[in-house]
Amino acid sequence: MSGGGSTSPGAGTHEAPRSASAALRDLQRILPPGSLLTEPIDLIPYSFDGTAALQSRPLAVVLAESTGDVASVIRWARENATPVSTRGSGTGLAGGSVPSAGGLVLCLSRLNRILEVDRPNLCLLAEAGVTTQQIAQTAEAAGLFYPPDPGSMKISTIGGNVANNSGGLRGLKYGVTRDYVMGLEVVLPDGDTVWLGSKCVKDVAGLSLKDLFIGSEGILGVITKVLLKLVPRPASKGSVLATFGSLAEAAEAVSRIIARPVIPCTLEFLDKVTIRAVEDYARVGLPLDAEAVLFMESDGHPAQVREECESMKSIALECRATGVREAHSPAEALDLATARRTAFSALARIRPTTILEDVTVPRDRLAALVTRISAIAAAHNVLVGIFGHFGDGNVHPTFLTDERDAAEMERVHRAIEETIRATLDLGGTITGEHGVGLAKKSFLPMQLGASEMRLLASVKSALDPAGLLNPGKILDLP
Amino acid sequence: MDYSILQQCMHCGMCLPTCPTYDHTKLERNSPRGRIALMRAVADGAFEMNYAFAGEMSFCLGCLACETACPAGVRYADLFESARADIEQAGLLAQPERTFWRWITLRTLFTHPRLLRWTGLGLRWWQQSGLQDLFRSAGLVRFLPATLRDLEPLAPEVRTAFSDALIPPVLPPQNAPQRFRVALLTGCMQDLILSEVNRDTAGVLAENGCEVVTPALQPCCGSIHAHNGEPALAMQQARRLIDLFDPAGFDAIISNAGGCGSHLKKFSHLLADDPRYAERARAWDSKVKDIHEWLVEIDFRKPTAAGTPTPCRATYHDSCHLCHGQKITSQPRTILRAIPGLELVELPEANWCCGSAGVYNITQPEMASRLKDRKCAHIEQTNCDLVATANPGCHLQLEAGLDSPQSPFVIHPVSLLAAAYRNENP
Numbered sequence: 001m002s003g004g005g006s007t008s009p010g011a012g013t014h015e016a017p018r019s020a021s022a023a024l025r026d027l028q029r030i031l032p033p034g035s036l037l038t039e040p041i042d043l044i045p046y047s048f049d050g051t052a053a054l055q056s057r058p059l060a061v062v063l064a065e066s067t068g069d070v071a072s073v074i075r076w077a078r079e080n081a082t083p084v085s086t087r088g089s090g091t092g093l094a095g096g097s098v099p100s101a102g103g104l105v106l107c108l109s110r111l112n113r114i115l116e117v118d119r120p121n122l123c124l125l126a127e128a129g130v131t132t133q134q135i136a137q138t139a140e141a142a143g144l145f146y147p148p149d150p151g152s153m154k155i156s157t158i159g160g161n162v163a164n165n166s167g168g169l170r171g172l173k174y175g176v177t178r179d180y181v182m183g184l185e186v187v188l189p190d191g192d193t194v195w196l197g198s199k200c201v202k203d204v205a206g207l208s209l210k211d212l213f214i215g216s217e218g219i220l221g222v223i224t225k226v227l228l229k230l231v232p233r234p235a236s237k238g239s240v241l242a243t244f245g246s247l248a249e250a251a252e253a254v255s256r257i258i259a260r261p262v263i264p265c266t267l268e269f270l271d272k273v274t275i276r277a278v279e280d281y282a283r284v285g286l287p288l289d290a291e292a293v294l295f296m297e298s299d300g301h302p303a304q305v306r307e308e309c310e311s312m313k314s315i316a317l318e319c320r321a322t323g324v325r326e327a328h329s330p331a332e333a334l335d336l337a338t339a340r341r342t343a344f345s346a347l348a349r350i351r352p353t354t355i356l357e358d359v360t361v362p363r364d365r366l367a368a369l370v371t372r373i374s375a376i377a378a379a380h381n382v383l384v385g386i387f388g389h390f391g392d393g394n395v396h397p398t399f400l401t402d403e404r405d406a407a408e409m410e411r412v413h414r415a416i417e418e419t420i421r422a423t424l425d426l427g428g429t430i431t432g433e434h435g436v437g438l439a440k441k442s443f444l445p446m447q448l449g450a451s452e453m454r455l456l457a458s459v460k461s462a463l464d465p466a467g468l469l470n471p472g473k474i475l476d477l478p
Numbered sequence: 479m480d481y482s483i484l485q486q487c488m489h490c491g492m493c494l495p496t497c498p499t500y501d502h503t504k505l506e507r508n509s510p511r512g513r514i515a516l517m518r519a520v521a522d523g524a525f526e527m528n529y530a531f532a533g534e535m536s537f538c539l540g541c542l543a544c545e546t547a548c549p550a551g552v553r554y555a556d557l558f559e560s561a562r563a564d565i566e567q568a569g570l571l572a573q574p575e576r577t578f579w580r581w582i583t584l585r586t587l588f589t590h591p592r593l594l595r596w597t598g599l600g601l602r603w604w605q606q607s608g609l610q611d612l613f614r615s616a617g618l619v620r621f622l623p624a625t626l627r628d629l630e631p632l633a634p635e636v637r638t639a640f641s642d643a644l645i646p647p648v649l650p651p652q653n654a655p656q657r658f659r660v661a662l663l664t665g666c667m668q669d670l671i672l673s674e675v676n677r678d679t680a681g682v683l684a685e686n687g688c689e690v691v692t693p694a695l696q697p698c699c700g701s702i703h704a705h706n707g708e709p710a711l712a713m714q715q716a717r718r719l720i721d722l723f724d725p726a727g728f729d730a731i732i733s734n735a736g737g738c739g740s741h742l743k744k745f746s747h748l749l750a751d752d753p754r755y756a757e758r759a760r761a762w763d764s765k766v767k768d769i770h771e772w773l774v775e776i777d778f779r780k781p782t783a784a785g786t787p788t789p790c791r792a793t794y795h796d797s798c799h800l801c802h803g804q805k806i807t808s809q810p811r812t813i814l815r816a817i818p819g820l821e822l823v824e825l826p827e828a829n830w831c832c833g834s835a836g837v838y839n840i841t842q843p844e845m846a847s848r849l850k851d852r853k854c855a856h857i858e859q860t861n862c863d864l865v866a867t868a869n870p871g872c873h874l875q876l877e878a879g880l881d882s883p884q885s886p887f888v889i890h891p892v893s894l895l896a897a898a899y900r901n902e903n904p
Binding site for chain 1: 482487489490495506511512515516519524525528530531534549550
């Protein structure tokens with residue numbers, strides 16, 4: 001895995017030192033019964049997240065049931081100098097919630113209550129372990145809308161979404177998780193619990209500290225509650241599927257749609273490899289002979305939706321689309337969007353190890369990036385499936401390989417490194433929405449440079465001087 | 479254990495929200511992803527199979543909801559069956575009482591159909607002679623060993639006539655010219671306690687131009703063996719079935735039980751390494767059809783009369799091995815919708831396991847009963863008169879849970895269709 005050299009595989013069954021087992025007994029005493037796991041059979045399933053080829057067996061797992069439990073665990077970790085990696089459902093795609101060596105896993109999946117739906121103020125307060133899907137459904141039941149929809153939304157937790165500043169299919173029109181966070185409850189590395197933000201639409205009291213924790217990947221604090229902004233539900237929606245004979249033509253259509261300017265709510269791209277894998281699973285009628293498809297959605301006032309769909313269709317045809325069709329029903333549109341969300345997992349049908357990248361470029365550079373990725377994969381003789389949120393310039397080239405084939409893995413790593421360099425050359429970023437974690441850590445200095453890396457390190461040290469929270473993720477401290 | 483299948487799991491977590499055991503405990507080890515990680519750790523030599531591992535594999539329902547959810551196409555059923563077989567081989571759960579019951583059931587009753595029927599006859603005599611009532615009212619149940627005591631109330635009511643008394647060995651097409659020749663599998667449980675479903679299946683097939691061949695005595699399909707760690711016995715039963723029904727002689731081989739059908743369609747996989755049977759097993763797989771699948775495929779005749787005396791509301795519970803194992807979801811609904819006077823109401827969580835799961839309600843009564851209550855609460859909320867389902871395990875589980883006089887009546891979809899056909903010529 002790219003940059004994953006710093007994990008230590010769980011050595012497993014060796015006896016923990018006496019002091020560690022005594023410390024765990026102390027931890028047991030301060031937690032509710034049944035919330036501390038220490039047996040190998042319980043730990044093995046917590047030694048990975050959704051990232052390929054990264055694993056590390058934790059010392060123990062705590063299933064917190066309250067903010068109080070979280071604070072107790074953090075204080076215990078300080079006293080016992082034990083690293084803590086927080087996780088929800090473990091669907092991360094950069095290794096951010098893979099346990100730090102010798103550390104504790106703090107799992108928040110049982111913190112799963114929706115605490116308040118504040119209809120007059122258009123907001124919702126939830127515990128960190130509530131799934132994104134539950135948030136979306138609760139908003140919908142109140143006649144409102146929570147737009148961020150990461151691919152794993154059926155199971156990903158809102159705490160994890162905030163900690164990774166997750167995006168999704170609707171990013172280009174509605175923004176990402178950050179744009180919906182009004183407040184956070186955070187347990188700090190010293191065990192203190194703070195509330196940051198408020199229900200006020202305008203609030204400039206002090207620094208915007210909540211923003212520091214959004215996308216912090218568990219290295220600065222543990223997010224335990226989230227106050228989310230909700231928006232009105234769009235009155236209608238239209239979905240268009242356009243088929244292309246080449247990647248570049250599809251990318252060109254995206255650039256022209258944005259330049260028009262039309263901002264659809266979804267503008268997704270799948271290449272031939274991905275189309276076949278997704279269709280094999282979802283059977284939604286994707287064209288198997290196409291080199292690329294664009295899945296485009298517009299939402300809002302019916303007249304605006306109609307006009308935007310017509311624009312997108314005519315631009316697609318200008319860019320030599322070989323076929324353009326509209327979804328006939330909301331059910332068909334939902335099937336297409338759901339199928340698209342499975343793209344990454346469906347690619348595992350082709351080869352056992354799927355290494356997913358998350359590069360993002362300014363939207364007028366998309367065609368250039370996709371063309372270069374194809375050339376890089378061909379040059380290194382590796383298989384790549386390309387899909388992504390083209391509307392916001394976020395591409396997921398997924399290298400399909402087998403981690404047991406060392407020679408091929410070596411070629412894959414070289415292809416990934418060249419993809420990253422190509423992205424940076426085009427003014428892009430190494431990660432649009434998955435985060436740095438372990439998987440992209442070695443590439444981060446290439447993008448940020450020495451000064452920004454120093455600033456990053458000084459923020460981490462200021463909040464977590466002992467380096468207890470998720471050490472080794474995003475950056476290594478000297 | 480097939481390592482390439484283990485490797486197919488890229489631990490994305492898409493299976494988690496569909497897993498009933500994970501949903502209850504929120505513990506990764508109780509999830510498909512967690513169980514696969516444990517199996518992989520065993521295969522990698524990082525973890526040794528132990529009693530707790532065996533317990534975890536028993537805690538899994540084998541409902542296969544994770545297979546439907548898995549975009550990566552992991553064949554969880556294969557992993558799960560081979561893990562259970564490895565556990566039995568290693569004797570991790572062996573203890574005298576368990577070994578005895580496995581010998582009685584898996585090795586004796588479910589491999590000797592005649593003996594199973596005799597047992598059914600004995601149980602029927604026990605139930606009808608009044609001895610069962612006497613035994614219960616005298617409080618003698620408490621003298622039974624604990625396992626039997628818990629199971630006694632679950633003992634299903636044995637039918638007065640088994641399939642062989644209700645269906646002739648060859649039933650010609652009724653009211654229709656012959657279009658197909660099909661074989662009908664009568665199953666084990668279905669034969670003893672729901673034989674009328676077999677009769678209705680044969681009747682419905684005949685009404686649709688099928689000549690129906692139903693041998694009086696049929697071997698068990700072996701799904702109970704495959705699911706419970708006895709692959710050699712499962713293979714033996716598969717060979718016996720293939721010997722009895724030459725696939726070349728039929729247009730289709732019909733199963734009406736979701737659990738059996740799911741297993742019956744995988745004989746080619748089971749017998750892949752048997753040179754004498756591998757080819758016939760492939761032919762067999764291509765001929766096995768679930769009754770609903772077959773009826774829709776041959777464009778069944780829509781009945782003109784109602785299936786029930788008065789108009790009714792019905793809901794449908796998906797058997798796991800029909801919807802997840804065989805991916806058959808629309809066909810039973812199509813059949814129900816075709817019945818005049820029947821309004822089909824969609825059941826919330828229709829494809830969530832009811833907890834029956836083969837012998838799960840015996841081996842894991844607590845979780846099974848939790849799932850039964852969840853399922854029956856949803857069914858009650860639909861305010862339906864009927865709940866249709868197409869698997870004997872689910873059928874009994876729902877009957878056990880829907881026990882008030884106002885509760886919906888449990889019935890196989892095909893029985894409703896058969897009733898509608900019968901009512902056309904009163």
